[in-house]
Each structure stands twice: as C-alpha cells, then as structure tokens.
Amino acid sequence: xxxxxxxxxxxxxxxxxxxxxxxxxxxxxxxxxxxxxxxxxxxxxxxxxxxxxxxxxxxxxxxxxxxxxxxxxxxxxxxxxxxxxxxxxxxxxxxxxxxxxxxxxxxxxxxxxxxxxxxxxxxxxxxxxxxxxxxxxxxxxxxxxxxxxxxxxxxxxxxxxxxxxxxxxxxxxxxxxxxxxxxxxxxxxxxxxxxxxxxxxxxxxxxxxxxxxxxxxxxxxxxxxxxxxxxxxxxxxxxxxxxxxxxxxxxxxxxxxxxxxxxxxxxxxxxxxxxxxxxxxxxxxx
Numbered sequence: 001x002x003x004x005x006x007x008x009x010x011x012x013x014x015x016x017x018x019x020x021x022x023x024x025x026x027x028x029x030x031x032x033x034x035x036x037x038x039x040x041x042x043x044x045x046x047x048x049x050x051x052x053x054x055x056x057x058x059x060x061x062x063x064x065x066x067x068x069x070x071x072x073x074x075x076x077x078x079x080x081x082x083x084x085x086x087x088x089x090x091x092x093x094x095x096x097x098x099x100x101x102x103x104x105x106x107x108x109x110x111x112x113x114x115x116x117x118x119x120x121x122x123x124x125x126x127x128x129x130x131x132x133x134x135x136x137x138x139x140x141x142x143x144x145x146x147x148x149x150x151x152x153x154x155x156x157x158x159x160x161x162x163x164x165x166x167x168x169x170x171x172x173x174x175x176x177x178x179x180x181x182x183x184x185x186x187x188x189x190x191x192x193x194x195x196x197x198x199x200x201x202x203x204x205x206x207x208x209x210x211x212x213x214x215x216x217x218x219x220x221x222x223x224x225x226x227x228x229x230x231x232x233x234x235x236x237x238x239x240x241x242x243x244x245x246x247x248x249x250x251x252x253x254x255x256x257x258x259x260x261x262x263x264x265x266x267x268x269x270x271x272x273x274x275x276x277x278x279x280x281x282x283x284x285x286x
Contacts, residue, residue: 001013001014001026002026002029002030002031003031004019004024004031005031005154005156005157006021006024006070006125006126006128006153006154006157007021007070007125007152007153007154007187007190008152008154008186008187008190009070011024013025013026013031014026015027015028015029018034018088019031020070021068021069021070021123021126022034022067022068022069022083022084022088022090022126023035023066023067023068023069023126023127024068024126024127032129033126033127033128033129033130034068035066035067035068035094035127036127036129036130037096037097037098037099037130038066038067038094038095038096038097039064039065039066039094039095039096039097039102040065040066040067040081040090040092040093040094040121040122041063041064041065041078041081041121041122042062042063042064042065042097042105043062043063044060044061044062044063044109044112044114045060045061045062045063045118046058046059046060046061047059047060047061047115047118047146049063050063050118050120050146050148050169051169051205051207051246051248051282051284052146052167052169052203052205053205053244053246053280053282054203054205054244054280055146055166055167055203055205056115056144058113059113059114059115060109060112060113060114060115061114061115061116061117061118061144061146062102062105062106062109062114062116062117062118063117063118063120063121064097064102064117064118064119064120064121065078065081065119065120065121065122065124066081066094066121066122066124066127066130067081067082067090067092067094067122068081068082068090068122068123068126068127069082069083069122069123069126069150070123070125070126070150070152070153070186071123071150071152071184071185071186072184072185073173073183073184073254074183074254074255074256075209075211075250075251075252075253075254075255075256076253076254077251077253077254078121078122079253079254080092081121081122082121082122082123083254099130099133099134099137100137102117102134103117103134103137103138103141103143106138106141106143107141107143115143115144116138116143116144116145116146116166117134117135117138117143117144117145117146118145118146118147118148119131119134119135119145119146119147119148120146120147120148121148123149123150123152124147124148124149125147125149125152125153125157125161128153128157128160128161129160131147131161131165132160132161132164135161135164135165136163136164138164139164144166144167145164145165145166145167146165146166146167146168146169147161147165147167147168147169148168148169149168149169149170149171150170150171150173150186150191151170151171151172151190151191151194151195151198152186152187152190152191152194153190153194154190155193155194155197158194158197158198162198162201162202165201165202166202166203167202167203167204167205168198168202168203168204168205169204169205169206169207169246170191170194170195170198170204170205170206170207171191171206171207171208171209172191172192172195172206172207172208172224172228173186173191173208173209173215174188174208174214174215174220174224175188175215175220175223175224175227176188176215176220177189179214179215183214192227195231196231199231199233199234199235199240199243200233200234200235201235202235203235203236204234204235204243205243205244205245205246206228206243206244206245206246207245207246207248207284208221208224208245208246208247208248209248209249209250210247210248210249210250210262210266210267210270211250211256211259211262212250212259212260212261212262212263212266213259216262216266216270218269218270218273221247221270221273221274222273222274222276222277224245224274225245225273225274225275225276225277225278225281226277228240228241228243228245228277228278229241229277229278231243241277241278241279242278242279242280243278243280244278244280244281244282245274245278245280245281245282246281246282246283246284247267247270247271247274247281247282247283247284248267248283248284248285249261249262249264249267249283249284249285249286250262250285251285264286267283267284267285267286268283268286271283
C-alpha cells in the first residue's frame with residue numbers, strides 16, 4: 001500500500017489502484033500521476049476567461065487541460081474530463097504532449113498575443129508534476145504561467161509548483177464546511193490554507209460560483225469577502241482587500257439540472273455586498 005499526499009483524502013492505494021480523483025495511482029509502490037502529459041483540451045483563450053482581470057489584460061494564453069479532479073461538484077461544466085463515468089473511465093480521448101512540446105506550441109502562438117500557458121479545465125493539481133515540469137520550461141523561455149484550481153491541495157504540492165507559477169485563479173466555492181463536505185465532497189479548510197499561502201507567492205484572483213438556495217445569501221458573501229480582506233503578506237505588497245474576487249452566475253449542468261440559473265440581479269447584489277470589504281469585485285457569466 002502507498003498513501004497519496006496531494007489532498008486531504010490521503011488515499012491509501014494498493015498496487016495498480018486509482019485514487020478518488022481518477023488521476024493518481026499506485027505504480028510500483030509509489031503514487032504517481034496516471035495521466036502525465038495526457039492533454040484532453042487545448043485552446044488559445046483570452047486571459048480574462050480564466051478568469052483573471054488584473055493579470056496582463058487583453059492578452060491570450062494557451063490553455064491546457066488533462067483528466068481528473070479531487071472534488072465532485074454536481075454542477076461541473078467540464079465533467080467529461082473531470083469526472084469518471086460509471087465504467088470508471090473518462091469519456092474523452094487524450095493526446096500525449098510532453099512538457100517541451102507544449103512549451104513549443106505556446107511559443108508558436110506568441111504571434112497571436114500568447115503570453116504563456118494556463119493549466120485549467122480539469123483540476124490541474126491532481127497531476128501537479130506536469131504543471132511543475134512544464135511551467136519550469138516555460139519560465140526558461142520567458143513565458144508566463146497560470147494555474148486555475150479548486151485549491152484542494154496540500155501545502156507540499158503548492159511548494160512544488162509555486163516557484164514556477166505567475167498567477168492563479170482559485171475557487172473559494174462557499175464559506176460553510178457543510179457545503180464543501182456534503183455537496184462538493186471537499187474540505188474548506190484545506191482550500192483556505194492553500195489560498196492563504198498562495199497569495200504570498202504570486203498574483204491571485206478568487207472565484208465564487210453562486211448557486212441558488214445554497215450559497216446565495218448576503219451573509220455568506222460578506223463572510224467570504226471579510227476573510228479575503230484579512231489575508232496577510234499578499235504578493236506585491238498588496239493588502240487582502242486588493243485581491244480580486246469574481247462572483248459568477250450558476251447555470252444548470254451535470255447532475256444539477258433541476259435548478260434555475262442564478263438571477264442576474266442576485267449576482268450584482270452580492271457583488272455590491274462584497275465591495276464593502278474588497279476593492280476589486282467582478283461579475284461573471286452575466
């Protein structure tokens with residue numbers, strides 16, 4: 001048996017067994033990334049789509065996704081690559097793209113306004129080794145690197161990638177342990193610890209998806225924004241109040257198609273409440 005140390009689950013796996021995330025496995029007595037270099041999605045996106053509003057606005061960034069996720073959000077918009085089906089497999093094919101090749105593709109896109117590489121679409125940190133290795137090469141070629149993550153990872157994993165990441169967008173999906181545990185199958189404290197440390201090392205923006213009837217109360221968004229405002233030692237000598245927050249609109253997806261989209265008015269009302277504590281609040285999906 002071997003134990004994974006990527007997230008709070010610390011899956012204990014027998015030889016050949018795959019963890020909860022569907023992406024890490026016991027191979028020869030060691031826990032490894034089962035999809036190292038396997039790319040399921042590749043696109044040249046506006047950096048604002050990550051979403052990053054205060055990091056090289058107007059630029060493009062080559063966005064790469066793999067397979068797997070250590071949460072099980074019932075509204076996942078990328079569930080085909082994040083969640084395994086009933087047969088235990090993912091429903092999309094992948095192509096092997098080693099770090100040097102992905103960096104070369106990113107370099108060829110410079111003429112289209114590309115500034116670097118974003119690791120996104122699924123949860124990149126279930127394959128953090130690829131993020132680390134590719135980002136190191138990208139930095140050597142003078143390119144920027146971006147991580148889009150749910151923040152459900154250990155500080156050890158953060159330490160592995162932090163020297164090579166220039167910006168992150170991290171989900172802070174809500175502010176109750178019950179929501180994280182019962183709906184997302186996650187751990188709020190691990191996410192908060194990850195954010196608390198991440199803001200010290202690079203540019204960070206945060207995202208909260210507003211789901212009707214779950215986390216759409218003004219009291220909750222005020223609790224979130226107050227916690228963000230209180231973060232210390234923020235990168236660039238900024239205060240916690242200067243960390244951008246994206247308040248985004250829910251649409252029915254995956255296993256949560258029985259709910260209506262969040263009302264646009266609700267998003268703007270909650271954004272205004274967040275602005276009581278934060279300087280930069282952006283609305284999304286409206």
